[in-house]
Amino acid sequence: MSHRDHHHDLEPVREAISRKTGREFWRSLEELAGTDRFRDFLHREFPALNAPETDPSMLDPTGRRNFMKLMGASLALAGLTACTRQPLEHVVPYVKTPDGLVPGKPQFYATAMTLNGVASGLLVESHEGRPTKIEGNPDHPGSLGATDIFAQASVLGLYDPDRSQSALKLGDARTWGDFLNELTAWLEAQRPKRGKGLRILTENSTSPTLASLMAKVKTDFPESKWVTYDPNTRDGARMGAPTVGGKPANVVYKFENAEVVVSLDADFLTNGPGALRYARDFMSKRRLTSGANEMNRLFVAESTLTTTGSKADHRLPVKASEIDALARSIANAVGVSVAAGGNLSGDAAKFAKAVADDLQAHAGKCIVLAGEHQPAAVHAIANAINAKLGGTAVAYTAPIEINPIDQTAALTELIGEMNAGQVECIIIVGGNPVYNAPNLPGQKDSFLNALKKVPNRAHMSLYNDETSAQCQWHLAEAHYLESWGDARAFDGTVSIIQPLIQPLYQGRSPLELVAAVAGIQGKTALDLLKDYWKTQPQMAANFDQAWKQALHDGVVAGTKLAEESAQLDAAKLAAPAPAKGGQYEIVFRLDPHVHDGRFANNGWLQECPKPINKITWDNFAIINGTTAAKLNLAPKDEPYHATAKMINITVDGKELAMPAWIQAGHPNDTVTVYLGYGRERAGNVGNKTGFNTYLLKTTAGAIAEAKLAAGEGTYQLASTQEHFAIDVSGIDSKAFIPEENDLSDRHIVRAGNLEEYKKNPKAVHHGAHLPPDPKMTIYHPEEHPYNGYAWGMAIDMNACIGCNACIVSCQSENNIAVVGKELVTRGRQMHWLRIDTYFRGDMANPEVYFQPMMCQHCENAPCEVVCPVNATVHDAEGLNTQVYNRCVGTRYCANNCPYKVRRFNYLLYGDWETPSLKNVRNPEVTIRSRGVMEKCTFCVQRIMNGKIEAEKQNRRVADGEIQTACQTVCPTEAIIFGDINDKESRVAKLKAEPRNYEVLADLNTRPRASYLAAIKNPNATLGGGASSHGGSSESGGHGNEGQKSGEAKHG
């Protein structure tokens, strides 16, 4: 193993790309540079095994003798275990079985989870009263059956053993009653002052019941103040929005009516209110199925490469501060007159012109969105363009938030009041402001220092966190799966949040806390909810019936907010933001997985590879290659270790050293950092992961001037981007991998553009090897006729947005273990499903393609023939099954799998000890121990349960009746599973599409999973965009087996 510490030089990389004809795909800069590390990952399933010096578990100096002794002993033990009798087990029935409960059969209850206050409807699977799996609620407008990654992982959060378990006063356990006594004393002191010294700090909320309780507080304490603060303030969106009835309007986008979508730094497919619904609607205009051949067009100008940018037909990397000028240029070009902004670069000007032309050409069918971290002016411009050109694609309603204020301004005021000693009592309901409040410019720990000046402080949260530690009282909050509540969806529809389980600990609902402040004691959250909804027109008439209906449906009928006309204040469009002085700027974004830090203690989210860069367990500073070169930063390349160089970031006089991650497609002279890491009191999982970037953030906003400099030393990041690489496309194979020409472009990803697709739908396959003759098999096809069901899957790469919800859903459904950062760096993550991310073209602005990759369930499975113990075999319906009890762990199968989708449980990764974590497991799936190979089963448990139900009724399984875990959560319906023998099934129809292809089909594996090529819809005047693999309009692939891919080189 070479340990050359060669820096990877970007020049050869650029050269490597320029030699290509713009059609090859690549995975990472390391791949382009042809580093040893990448080649090792490519050539061996488990390259990490050859680096024993890095793994303490491999350091065991077991000599041959010891080995023989141990083997002898273990053989003897193996013999003996065969003779032991099964221990007696017990079965404990109910005393009185609850109505409707059938032991062993899961029940589903509708509820909702809020993020940033906005509800997403859920159906939660419960086994004997124990929630185990989250699904989306198809009747909920914000979900339509899909869920995001946070909802999927929230069930692990419920059972998190690190959650706070009781009320604490100065660290000592107290009861809720003790707190109420003290609170009463605090409030009595405030009553004569009309609440002058009372402040309530909540997170963003849309709960109508909470609003009514807050109104009561305001009546009781007229001079108290209510501050709402969420790290994702959305202040720009709120302050730049037009007004409805004097309040900032809630903007609702209708992507099903939009032909042209322009994102100004908005990651709308995975972020913000309504993202799940928007992703579905957006993709509904891009589905090239059943003969449709028109697509909407997406322009994205963005300050870092996001999942939304990855789906763009045209993408412009641009500094976040330059978005303003771009927006103004577009606005003026489409006849919305606004003050001119700064000058645009050539690329940006061209982009702006193309956008403006396209917008005007599709007037009335356009949406322009601004990023949540963008200032109000940009939002105002986007809203102004929408008002002119949006037509039916954009609508406005009254605000869904119950306290739509400028949160940063309110927080700044609060800090000032606390410092001035005007605040005597603060109740912090949820949130973690000590950790995540921005600093006032020029200060450190602004919020913390101010908070300490408040005599009476109480904080309610799920964890005993950074803020709890600074308050006399900490109150355990009940998880949303164990408490009552209500919340609105992006369009205003209310869901009742109903608990699935009694609180595991002594947690209370925030409603109960606020009610206590409002002088309402002795009422549960359920009482409070009912009291409120009894008075509401939607339920008042026949309350009991309406209440039950609302709980059953997961939505309260008639609560969707009416569309109203909104007035945009022209003043908001005024003066362009002053140009930032410095050379570099920094953009703070929510982490794609731990969000603002609230999910930091969730192992599923921590270990899930972040979109695009595939890094786990950390945050990092994202820069592009040019900036890295300027700063003399390039990652040092060592085998198996993504060691990043440190970069020193100075913002507002505060310095933070972070690992730098060089990301293709990131704009020049700007650094993007994720928030939510560097927690001190997150819990055992989240503590000490990553870097606390809140330290740098000020009340000036999410975009700031920064000073960058190369830092000291290196840092190991755990990126999975190069793990399980199944191709070497992009590498000049002869130079790097002699004698393996066949590995050169394998057409694993196929992509094209719409014009070519219209001319010849099969153009995307040009140059690809065709699968060999079906008769070419060592099996006897007549012995495996697959007459009954034949399970298969079709994955539309055009629809996949890389949001990772499927990965966590799979982990939750199939009891997949978390391995930790150290082992991820060694390529031992256990995920059965991964999202392979491929780049194509220019390093400065590559196209990005997502390919969900799991066991392909090959009919000619290469894994099966090499297993010495028949532990992996085919079933009669075409599933490649893994029999855990037969597996002896030779790993031959993984070695022989061309898709690298098998995962070996090297150590006992799962936590079998912690009692609360036992509850999160799905009882329908075997829990695997170490030494056993595992992989995607196509959710065989769901298939079997679906088949059993159908067979009991003497019918065939209906299409869509059985859905895999990855399929159900997908916001864009990119994954479709079903019976391919049923020609009317969705999966069979997708497989008949001209874009359909099987990955590595030329190996004669005959996978049951297939992919639909990605198609982009570039604007003719801008040019560029995707071109089909091969670029020719000639149809089909070429050649039967035996033909060399060397012939497949087409311009």
Next chain:
Amino acid sequence: MPQLFHRGMNTLARLSIVVGLLVAGGGLMFVIEFNRTPYVTRAFEPREQPVQFSHKHHVGDDGIDCRYCHTTVETAASAGIPATKTCMNCHSQLFANSPYLEIVRESWRTGQPIKWTKVHDLPDFAYFNHSIHVNKGVGCSTCHGRVDLMPLMYNVNSLHMEWCIACHRDPNAVLREQKDITNMEWVAPDDQAEKGKELAKKYNIQSKEVLTSCSTCHR
């Protein structure tokens, strides 16, 4: 040098090879067969239960249908162990003061469930579903034996995979009409070969290949 060993030792040596093989083979056979013995499988071994519940009395003497207590046998994977309430349906009136039933009454009073000992205990990696078997013509007694003759419950079969799969290879031998599912006295009629085939068709029994696929029982 004189020969160390007598010529006859050759025969002995050859014999020892044969004996050695026989011993090794016998040892292996012993392990395999030992695992099939009731000592290991606990077949025919009545389990001690907190309440001396007699299936013989309830099923055999009283003629209570299996489904009165095992309510979900036709609809769910688990047949269902009756809740205390099911016992109390009758025993709040009958034998209401019997000391044998004190544990049941205590459970009813305190809300603490009764902890029964499992008799038919499949390994956790095998996923058995009662409802599909019952709906497809596999009767209770096929697996559980003459429960109506058991004062204390025991299993009559090994619950080994070889036992499961014997039926999955040839389900026709045990299929019966729906009306006979809970009939304890059912025995295969002489024309079961014919009858089984007919029933398999009627029940839409899946092919042998499907029934013996690993995924049918293991997940």
